[in-house]
Amino acid sequence: MLTESHEALAREVLIHGPIGRSALGRRLGLSPASLTRLAKPFLERGLFVERGEESNGAVGRPVRPLDIAPDLGSFAGMKITGDAVYAVLTDARAQILAERVVALRATTPEAVVGVLAGIVSDFSAVTTAPLVGVGVSLGGAVDDSGRVIRAPFLDWVDVDFGPSLSSVTGLNVTVENDVVALVEAERWFGAGRGRSGFSVITIGAGVGYGLVVGGESVHTRGAGVGLGGHIPLDPTGPLCPQGHRGCSTAVLTSIGMCAQVASALGRPVDYAEVLSLAAAGDPVATAVVDAAARGLGRMIALAANLTMQPTVVLAGDGIGLWELAASQVRVAAAADRDPLAEPVEILVDDAGFRAWARGAAAVAIQAAVARLATSELLRGDPAAPRRP
Template structure:
């Protein structure tokens, strides 16, 4: 069957329904600037193929005219998202809205490229099997829509990525200029797309997270390091420096500890898991893990509480800088270290308020507490986004 490439209007329609559905045709027309006739013409191929569905009728307005909002068929394809660290690969199998259907992880036994590819390929096969999905799917750009087919793999990595194909820099793996997408596609036989991990997570929050109603918001990630993402005018902001972790060295506390690069009281020194654990460990005279630090702080232990309170103030100051300089009024907190919010959230909010003009719009703070699952869902969102970009429908 002949396949035709979609125009920009059709892709934007698919994106709006995916993100905001179920959504009325009237709302779609206003969002996209389309007439009812154009909207009907553009949506028909999606409805005919079963990618869109009409939801239950609702009475609209005083005339009682029935409206049938449009939504995507979320089980039309499955996707795998993988977050790659220096120690392990964490993966999820998702539907079209990046809802996790299965989760798994595998440790890395080295950083040799071929061995890492083996681990990733095995993880993809495990997730597909756990979720009843079949390798060899064709994305959304060809073949019958079958929810058991795996439509693509997204992989996020802490470092720099070019054209969603090549890992140009990944310090924790010792990699430079690795054509990872090509290597994985040769093994898996399905599309693979790469992205910087913070950019991928920001994409997931933009499309499917609690701040998606905002066309401008920021993302702050707390974990092994500190990351920062930004959405402006409903687009994720990226630059050639994306992947360098520039948000990790914002000065926050002139009396804080030093980071490994010698910056006193920067965001990494104040908020990253290794630094928090090291500070409490020095006070206690022994090594401590992050979960124990949070448990001690919750119980009121003076040393742990001192460190987490300082971290909370630093986090609030960082959010204040972001809100004041970018003029966003929503911030999403995520990452595997976001459990800090449970013991220092009130302190952070107080610091944020102290750094804002009292008449400024209040900042909404949304906390994504899913940990490594959030990173992997971000990678899946990249695969979903790329699948829409490749979307083709029968002529």
């Protein structure tokens, strides 16, 4: 009978492989006999492979680490914004094999399904491993069926997007909030890999927040409603569109920063120009960037203080703020942290939109691993197809 232990084993080998059986047993709390029994169906169906013998430095037989099969499958991850789709093709460990950016001429669900289906077709034509799953992430609230409850940037409400895309592509489709997906990518494959707890703060057109505690992501019904977007950071700061003074949306978003500089200069500016002006010493842009850096440092300290997780991962398409003002951010974070507390560890994922797309691929990979534990792949004929 298949159990949750099969899924746990598949997850550990995927994330940490190649990994020896003794290390696996310790991580999963399994005896050697139990581990051998659980691994057997994965090995028989070619989902796992044994790597060459390695010495672990101890007396005894060399170990043969377990790893996932190199041709297990490939995955498409796609991040949808209000004007473009950022897509990556990855292997089963979310390593990027190819990528595309496609502008959206229309944002109706039907139009977006057509764009994503075209990208899937393109990726299928170039991958050597079968494309076995599609992950989609967007800013908004999503339920477990792949229905988009609300996506403000796309003006969507109650859209059965996942089932529609699956019907067109014939593939398993996983739809998730973009911050949730990014947190999962950082937890399994990214900066947070191997850490039991950390916060994720994303900056860009919006501000996102996620949390991992005890090795597991904290999922709530609030994911997708922008809970990180209105944290008060500066009592004298600008107003956000909802009238909150000095909140994270007003202080940290690229939209808010551009609005402040544009108002002072009397002309439109984009985010890249704001950062460029600040780097060149423009007083208006410098003041805005400095305030944003202080605000980001304060938000980092708040995340570490309130969650008691001293590691914070920064990501998002607005990560240029960190690249320009890292020292100010660190000083501000330390100022709001008790001197006796463990210093905050700030990790940075500077992949921009590629990180968002990789997050979408990660949730597709997670869904595939979950399917392995209930799939006919682990039953019946060992010669059965291996599609997860």
